[in-house]
Amino acid sequence: MSNEEFRAALARLAAGVVLVTAQEPPLDEDGRGEDVGMTATAFMSVSLDPPLVMVSLRNDSRMDDLLSEQPLWAVSVLAESQRHIAGRFAMKGRISDRLLFEDIPYTRGEVTGAPLAGGALATLECRTEQRVLAGDHTLVIGRVLGARVESGESGPLTYFRGRYRQLG
DSSP, X not given: OOHHHHHHHHTTSOEEOEEEEEEOOOSSTTSOOOEEEEEESOEEEEETTTTEEEEEEETTSHHHHHHTTOOXXXXXXXXXXXXXXXXHHHOTTOOOHHHHHXXXXXXXXXXXXXXXXXXXXXXXXXXXXXXXXXXXXXXXXXXXXXXXXXXXXXXXXXXXXTEEEEOO
């Protein structure tokens, strides 16, 4: 089986789209660390008791490196109207994370300090419980420390056959 055959087969699996965020530790006592974000489609619930979720990160990516040191992170479940956010944080060779967050409305998580995308369907604040090396990715399992659900009626942003989609 070739990599292309494998990718083509898995492209037929629809996935929800999330923004994973964390804050780098500050360089000094007076500063705030830089915000880091990435789009992910490999995200899932793992357990209800205790509440656990999992995200898959490409090995040696900026987020993988950060979450190997920073145990606190957050997830924003993106709405169908947030395709621009997903695309922005998924770009290869992208601009700095500081500029990526510049014109996106967000609040800071009370527990993690990580950015939570405004208008997201739901947000979760997490603490890493376990990291599992799996091929060219690391599975990061996090305990959910807090969750918030928005009351809006928007549908979820999904990813199918290499494109962002809307349900319905």
